[in-house]
Amino acid sequence: MVKRSLQASSIGIQQAKKAFARKGWTQENLAFEVNLKTRQPIWRFFSGKPVERHTFMEICSVLELDWQEITVEPPAEFIDREEFTQPSVxxxxxxxxxxxxxxxxxxxxxxxxxxxxxxxxxxxxxxxxxxxxxxxxxxxxxxxxxxxxxxxxxxxxxxxxxxxxxxxxxxxxxxxxxxxxxxxxxxxxxxxxxxxxxxxxxxxxxxxxxxxxxxxxxxxxxxxxxxxxxxxxxxxxxxxxxxxxxxxxxxxxxxxxxxxxxxxxxxxxxxxxxxxxxxxxxxxxxxxxxxxxxxxxxxxxxxxxxxxx
Structure with missing residues (x-):
């Protein structure tokens, strides 16, 4: 089965924090951009804790990051199946x-x-x-x-x-x-x-x-x-x-x-x-x-x- 949650690696967290700093936002701003009711998933994301995979991918998209590059051990289901890969141009x-x-x-x-x-x-x-x-x-x-x-x-x-x-x-x-x-x-x-x-x-x-x-x-x-x-x-x-x-x-x-x-x-x-x-x-x-x-x-x-x- 496809994992229902993803978490950022230590290097991925550093990349995410740099991207977040460039935006000049607060965690509340980012939560709004991702359509979240609270900023708890944002806090979990930057803390390297598991986050629901749709939310994780949306946060990465807003921060203009490749979610697969910053994820701890991307699940094989995403890598092996064509429908889960990000297609090249x-x-x-x-x-x-x-x-x-x-x-x-x-x-x-x-x-x-x-x-x-x-x-x-x-x-x-x-x-x-x-x-x-x-x-x-x-x-x-x-x-x-x-x-x-x-x-x-x-x-x-x-x-x-x-x-x-x-x-x-x-x-x-x-x-x-x-x-x-x-x-x-x-x-x-x-x-x-x-x-x-x-x-x-x-x-x-x-x-x-x-x-x-x-x-x-x-x-x-x-x-x-x-x-x-x-x-x-x-x-x-x-x-x-x-x-x-x-x-x-x-x-x-x-x-x-x-x-x-x-x-x-x-x-x-x-x-x-x-x-x-x-x-x-x-x-x-x-x-x-x-x-x-x-x-x-x-x-x-x-x-x-x-x-x-």
């Missing part, structure tokens, strides 16, 4: 394709079919999707001095969001291809969720971002589950999501995220209850900063979402 493409294959049916089931209210049978998203056109700038967030506003010609009102906007639009796909971090704002019913589902299916079928793994998350579901577990951790939520596709090794997800091979689609920030939105927003900020190489698209009604385009 040339092997990352193989890992991506393997995970895409294992996740293919789940993404098709999750995002490929819509049930419309006025149609008795399910409809494939590819049969009804029309490309979404969006504005690159939010007209109502353009500002004028009061003197400029007083002298503004009524014909120019549209340009500043005071009437119908006539700004140049671009296709949703073009926007996603242009920006690695994108927030899509819009009123209910304009097709934000369908757009994310379309992106997931296009990625799943290799028509878009064929070198990435699509992950579609309904933020309302994430918030509800996090409230039950009292742990707002996107990483752990994704781990549970991957388990449904038969992927149980946490190092696979960590490797994909670290190498920037994930297309993360977050839907419906506005559907999260007010008392939970701060926790969800904070976690998305932390996650997107930590795994900044990845592609992230989020939808919301609100205009205060964390992710800058």
């Amino acid at each position: 040339p092997d990352i493409d193989k890992l991506v394709q393997q995970v895409r294959s294992q996740r293919f049916d789940k993404i098709q089931d999750q995002c490929g079919i819509l049930q419309l209210l006025d149609i008795s049978r399910p409809v494939a998203i590819n049969d009804i999707y029309i490309d979404l056109n969006i504005l690159e700038e939010i007209a109502s967030q353009q500002y004028l001095d009061i003197t400029e506003l007083q002298n503004l010609d009524p014909k120019e009102f549209d340009r500043f969001g005071l009437g119908e906007s006539n700004q140049r639009q671009i296709s949703g796909m073009q926007a996603v291809e242009t920006y690695s971090k994108l927030r899509v704002l819009g009123k209910p019913g304009v097709g934000k969720t369908t757009f994310l589902q379309h992106l997931a299916i296009q990625c799943n079928q290799g028509a878009f971002a064929a070198n990435q793994v699509p992950i579609f998350i309904t933020l309302r579901n994430f918030a509800e589950e996090s409230k039950v577990t009292n742990e707002f951790s996107l990483l752990n939520y994704i781990r549970q999501e991957f388990l449904t596709s038969g992927i149980s090794d946490p190092s696979v997800i960590e490797t994909l995220l670290r190498e920037g091979r994930v297309l993360l689609l977050l839907d419906g920030m506005d559907e999260v209850l007010n008392q939970q939105s701060i926790s969800v927003l904070s976690e998305i900020r932390r996650f997107s900063e930590k795994y900044h190489k990845n592609h992230l698209v989020a939808t919301t009604l609100a205009r205060n979402l964390l992710v800058d385009s």
Whole structure:
């Protein structure tokens, strides 16, 4: 069996303490970064005591350390089995394709079919999707001095969001291809969720971002589950999501995220209850900063979402 805990060697502890010092954090800061409720596992880690293996690997990731190099006698199960090894850069493409294959049916089931209210049978998203056109700038967030506003010609009102906007639009796909971090704002019913589902299916079928793994998350579901577990951790939520596709090794997800091979689609920030939105927003900020190489698209009604385009 795979060991459920790991511990740092004396040399590994020295390396970890140096990496920790470079961060300039307290143990409480590190515990927050690893999504721990207390700093006891952090204390155990630096004391060379056994730490639950997922937590141990996450601490090493945050400190930018190779967990296998600082561990006392890394278990053979991690070394001998391919799924537990950290793939080299040339092997990352193989890992991506393997995970895409294992996740293919789940993404098709999750995002490929819509049930419309006025149609008795399910409809494939590819049969009804029309490309979404969006504005690159939010007209109502353009500002004028009061003197400029007083002298503004009524014909120019549209340009500043005071009437119908006539700004140049671009296709949703073009926007996603242009920006690695994108927030899509819009009123209910304009097709934000369908757009994310379309992106997931296009990625799943290799028509878009064929070198990435699509992950579609309904933020309302994430918030509800996090409230039950009292742990707002996107990483752990994704781990549970991957388990449904038969992927149980946490190092696979960590490797994909670290190498920037994930297309993360977050839907419906506005559907999260007010008392939970701060926790969800904070976690998305932390996650997107930590795994900044990845592609992230989020939808919301609100205009205060964390992710800058």
